[in-house]
Amino acid sequence: MTQDALAPLALPAVDDRDGWRALLETRSTGGLEAARALADGLRALEPGDPDALQRWNDLFVELSNAFAVCSLLAQVHPHAPLREAAEASEQELHRFRTALLLDASVFERLAAVPTEGLDDGARRVLADALRDFRRSGVDRDETTRARLTELSERASDLAQTFSRNIRDGAAVTRVPAAALTGLPADYVAAHPADAEGRVAITTDYPDTHPFLAFSTDREARHAVARTFFTLAPDNDAVLRELFDVRHERATTLGFPGWPDLDAEVKMIGTGEAIGEFVDRIAADALAASDRDVAVLLERARRDHPELEQVDVADSRHYGELVRREQYDVDAQAVREYFDFTRVRQGLLEVTGRLFGLTYTAVPDAPTWHEEVSVHDVSLDGQLLGRIYLDLHPRPGKYNHAAQFDLVSGVAGRQLPEGVLVCNVGRGRMEHSEVVTLFHEFGHLMHHVLAGRHPWVRFSGVATEWDFVEAPSQMLEEWAWDADVLATFATDDAGTPIPAALVERMRAAEEFGKGYYARTQMFYAAVSYQFHRDRPADLGARLHELSQEYAAFAALPGTHFHTGFGHLGGYTSAYYTYMWSLVIAKDLFSAFDADDLLAPDVATRYRDTVLAAGGSKDAADLVADFLGRPYDARAFRAWLEG
Structure with missing residues (x-):
């Protein structure tokens, strides 16, 4: 079956609650039943049957489809009971996956698959599967496996509670x-x-x-x-238990702690390396941060002579004043060029031109909310997949910015479908919101372009977790280019944003990169050290880490960590944003800064890095594109420049 012959997933009408429940039931319960049957079939095979690997792929297609719908609806559907039902279904899926990866019979069937005659993709899928079984504890005794099952299920419950408390704690x-x-x-x-x-x-x-x-x-x-900064106070207790549960799981599997278990399958390799990376970037950024914070403090003291330091409630305000007064960048004037409707269309036109894609609006496509827009994505006349843009805040919706899967693409079986979930304004936008849209759209492109592999393991954003942000961070550069912005950033009279203003905006943004890096390392230190040390008083430790790493003072009595959603999904690995930025700067160095829409380099990048999905290690993908291993020279030049 060709890609064009495949049809997108049929969704119910926006107000058809029964239809949405039926879809949830079909994808979750139906998918779970299909996965169980495939697992039974795997166990029934004779050891050494090469069909085991294909059945494993089939099983994870079913699981991927089920998880995607449950995860998305739990975060975006307007009807609270449906969100709750999706969360419950997601927990059932987690329980099945935990039990599956502790199933010795299934493991034995896969371990016995003969590797002779397998192509590179099949070998990679098999190796990854066997590694996941061992990391789950399949080779441990029955008592240990039972305890690991309890820990995995409890961690899933706690992570879901943590996310729900933030989402519902607006x-x-x-x-x-x-x-x-x-x-x-x-x-x-x-x-x-x-x-x-x-x-x-x-x-x-x-x-x-x-x-x-x-x-x-x-x-x-x-x-x-x-x-x-005081969202979801109940999450303090949730996090303390979550850290303990993750730690016990890691030590039961023979690791010193959770960061070591988590880092083993990432580019960074070890938990200790996370701490070293955080401290190295924090030190590298210190001089620039201190210089820029001093400028903010001097400006703030003109209004409040008694101030001794800039805190998180003043930093954004005085950053704006410095940019306006010293760099001649008035963010309110900048907003006049970023009408949401024009920005959304411009985002599609820019990425379409860059990657050779065609977006076709599907105005009659059903969605979960009337503000969601739908586009089919084609390349060279061939349908690649479908994207959904859910971009504005509403009660009960996921309140950060992320790309969610709806369907993982599998060659000849199903089209990739992805959802961009953001919370930007409906009218005039901050330029920072425009940058966020470009960033998250990078994930969406990765998901759609890498949806043509026969193995679901390689589909979409399936690389190491500390690489997945790099393509998105690199795409942010297009939101800072004057020629690119001029194609869609216009005022109501149709006048494009002046290149001189964009140049000043960039200079103003460069002004704060030192304290941006320090802030990111504060978040990374919280993520890593909370998991490594599991402090009894998270608030007190947060305050200590703020003093050590953060550029701006925390507000007394606040508890940033309880609303820090990345502690749920990213766990100890928030460092990945800056790690990826190092790679993103190197990737961007291959493009012509004077013509960011030149097709040759973009096409090679599209096909070498994005379309490859998880079919190779991230370091190899980058080396394939750059013609050499990645390094930090471009990042250091940016940070020090």
Whole structure:
């Protein structure tokens, strides 16, 4: 069957709750039943039967389909009972996968597969499968396997609770209407005052971030920041247990701790190397960070002479003032060039031109919410897959930015379908939101372009976890290029954003890269050290790490960690964002900075890195593209420049 002959997954109408429940049941319960039957078939094979590997692939196609629908609906569907049902189904799937990877009979059938005659892809799939079995503890005694099952299921439950508490913990700060002084007119219009003369500022990004940047009311800024940094207080206890459970699982498997188990299958290799990387980047960024923070403090003292340091409630505001006054970049003026509708269309046109893709709007395609837009993606006239853009905040929705799978592409079997989930404004956008869209769209491109492998193991963003951000971070560069922005960033009169303004914006952004890197290393240190040390008082340890790594002071009484969603999925590996950035800077060095839309390099990158998915180690993919192993020269030049 050709790719063009495949059809996208049929979704129910937006208001058809019974239809959505039926879809969830079909993909989760139906997929689980199919996976169980395939596992039974694997056990029934004679040892050495080469068909075992294909059945393993079939089994994981079913699991992938089930997990994708459950995970997505749990985070985006407007109907809370359906989200809860999806979460419950997801737990059932986790329990099955845990038991499967501890099943000695299935392991034995795969271990007995003869490797003679297997191609490189099949050998890689087999090696990865056997490694996953051993990392799950399949070769341990029955008592140990039983305990590992309990730990895995409990960790899954806790991670889901942690994510749910953040998603459902959205809060509101009510501040005087006068605190909107300094905010753009469209923001003010969207926040009418109540009978008491107060306005509601939610913890959604399009509400909180502009307020912290533009409000001239320092007291109100601090109130909004305190709310933002105290989300989901119940997560403190959830995290402490989660760290303990992960640690016990790792030590039961013979690792010193969770970071070592987690790092074994990543480019970085060991938990100790994570700590060394975090400290090295933090040290490299210290001089630039101190220099730039001093500029912010000097500016802040003009308004508040008593200030001794810049805190997280003031950093965004004074960063904005410095950029406006010293770099002649007024973020409110910049917003006039970033109307959401034009940005969304421009994103499609730029990436289409860059990667040779055609996007066809499917306005009548059913979705889970009326604001979701749908596009089919084609390459050279061949249908590759389908993308869904769910870009605005709403109650009960995942409140960060991420790409979710709906369907993993498998050659000749099913088209890749991906979902971009963001929380950007519906009208004028911050340029930082534009950058976020480009970043997350990079994941979406990776998912769709790498959806043509026969092995589901290689489909989409299936590389080592500390590489997956690199393609997305590199795509951010296109959101900073004047020629690229001029194709869609126009004011209401149709005038493109001036190149001189983009140059000043870039200079202003470069101003803060030192404290950006320090902030990222603070997050990475929290992620790593919380898992390594499992402190009894997470809040106290957070404060210590803030003082050691962060560029800006935390607000007393806040608990950033309880709303730090990456502790659920990324676990001890938040370092991966900066690790990937090192690689992204090197990848970008191969492009012509004077013509970012030149097709030759982009096509080679598309086919060598993105379309390859997980079929090779990430270091090999990068070397294939660059013609050499990656290095940190471009990153250091950026950081020191």
